[in-house]
Amino acid sequence: MLEMRLIREQPDLVRERLNTRDPGLGKQVDAILELDSIRRQLETQLQRIHAERNKLSKEIGQLRAKKETSIELETKVRELGDDLAVLNERVIAADEAQRSLMLSIPNLPHARAVKGSDASANPVIRVWGEKPEFDFTPRDHVSLGNELGLFDFERAAKISGSGFIAYTGMGARLQRGLIQFLLDLHTAEHGYFEISPPYLVRRYSMVGTGALPKFEQDAYGLDDGEAFLIPTAEVPLTNFHREEALSYRDLPKYYVAQTPCFRREAGSAGKETRGLIRVHQFDKVELVKITEPHQSYLELDKMTADAERVLQLLGLHYRVIELCTGDLGFSMAKTYDIEVWAPGQGSYLEVSSCSNAEDFQARRINLKFKDAEGKNRYPHTLNGSGTALPRLIVALLESGQQKDGSIKIPEPLQNYMKAAELRK
RNA sequence: GGUGAGGUGGCUGAGCGGUCGAAAGCGGCGCUUUGCUAAAGCGUUGUACCCCAAAAGGGUACCCAGGGUUCGAAUCCCUGCCUCACCGCCA
Known part of the structure; x- marks a missing residue:
């Protein structure tokens, strides 16, 4: 607000x-x-x-x-x-x-945000690594994964309809290993406090982050719209301190959570829907910060770096783009998207979106902090994916593939996976 | 799901239907005393909104929430939510 x-x-x-x-x-x-x-x-x-x-x-x-x-x-x-x-x-x-x-009414874009009407105007801020070279034609994750038995789309669709995935065998272990790796990284090395929040939230919590009232058609609602399955852990994490007045001494807060995310993806049928890329339920490790206003942009840069670190450690080529004013999310004043390279797709996939909502969400959830003078003020809230799992898996499979269809597992994941590669 | 108890300011805890935004204590802040610390004394100390160009000042609302009774509700009645205890059911 x-x-x-x-x-x-x-x-x-x-x-x-x-x-x-x-x-x-x-x-x-x-x-x-x-x-x-x-x-x-x-x-x-x-x-x-x-x-x-x-x-x-x-x-x-x-x-x-x-x-x-x-x-x-x-x-x-x-x-x-x-x-x-x-x-x-x-x-x-x-x-x-x-x-x-x-x-x-959506948030005001940051004063120096890049002006533009849609994604085509988003500038690339930086690029890390290089597109991997293959001496064969890289396959896409669906064919690789099916062959290795990592997931089962048909049966998932049979149970829940299209747009749902079942990870199977090593595929399930890959996701679990990644979650563990991500949570360990963000808690042990980046200083985030781990929370396992509810996946079902009240309507007002959705309104609080700005997921409502505008985007009701994107969410799975229950109890006649009084409750919703979370579309992202941003909702429960940002609402964690709703209606509270924190002390400036408690700030900044760093929270991390792994949760499933539920999205109807209404209106996106047919668009990049192949395989794991756009699904109704996916897991994500989410980062949320509550900061004093004067340090929020510094914290946004740090948060983005924390998310990028994931891809660096996994050796995945990516680029960071800044969202132009016309492409910004409803609640956000500034956003960086991190896009990982997926060789099988021949394109970059958004795996993280790191944003500063400034005091827009804090107002909605009535979250305040007492500053050093004892005055009540609104803190800034930030959130970023660190990162979404399915697309990370797409990038890992497609980037790590070898000529015989096996997949190299990046070194930091090997302990979690108890394996150095995936093969039949 | 059932029964019982309860929800008052940062905290503890009073509060007869009228002068209660709310006693008292603690905490916080300021000043005084002091070689420093401690202690003591005095003062001060909620939030939102409205009027006012602003400041000063004035006003309204808020004692879990929503209704009701009344000229008037923190106080009486109803409903809901939440907390606690016990019982039942359940991963």
Whole structure:
């Protein structure tokens, strides 16, 4: 949620920045200003009547204490009470109208974010390693994995429909080993605190991170929309301290969690849907930070580096791109995507997205911290994948493949896998 | 799922339907005393919103949440949520 005061005091700035996301979005500023002024007028009226009623009620109490009559006052107060009820409903309605519009307005892109309307404008920030060379035509993970018995798409589809995967045998062990490797790396070497959170969350937690209200069609809902399967561990982790006031001494917080993620992927049928690349349920190791505002961008760089480290240790070629204003997620002010090279696809796959939401989510979840002066302020929240499992597996299989269809396992994984390669 | 108890400010814990945003203690902050520490004394100490250009100041709301009774609710009634205890069921 944006700060109302900012919209009120610098509407042009807000309008302009929203327009960099999507020309036309800036119009929302005028709508919100209108609702805000209506709400405030009503609230002022309501409060005047309240003040009057409180005063008269107090007088009634005093009259009664002196055993004097107070009938006239009582009648008057009763009338005020009726006005109050009517006005109160209008205030509540105005408040809700404003709030719901506020919740549907995305975050402002960072002031220096690259401007652009879609992914084609995303600049490449850096590249690590090189595309591996093969003296044969590299195969894709589906054919490699099927041959090695690493997963079973047909049976998974039989159970749950298309878009679900069952890892089998060494494939299952590969995922488990990777999860272990990732959690060990981030906890032991990068300083994150491990949490195993609920996978089912309340609606307000989804609203809190910005997954709702806009993207309800992407989530799996239960109980008539009161609960949702998490689309990412960002939701439970970021909400972990909701409604709390932390101390600046507790910041920054570094959290890591491995969870499944559930996504309907509505509207993406047919698009990069082959194999493991886009599925309805996948595992992910997620990083979340809560920081003081002045260090959040430094922390974003560190978090991105932590995610990149995964690929470096596994020897996977990747590039980091910055999302332009038009491609930014709803809650985010700045995002770096890490894309790993998948030789069998002949393309880069997004395996991590590291973002700074600034105070946008903190406002929504009412998360504050007391600074050194004892003042309550909103911290910044960050999140990044570290990393998504299926696409990491795609890259590992396709990059590690050998002519005979076996797969070399990168050195750091070998202990977890109890094997140096995958073969029939 | 059943029964019982309970949810008050950073914490502990009072609170007769009217002057209670809420006693007291602890903690925090400030000042005084002090060679330093400790201790003591005094003062201060919630959040959100509204009015005001801003500051000063004023006002409204908030004692788990939502309804209700009443001229008036922390206080009475109902519902829900949560916590604790015991029972049942269950991985």
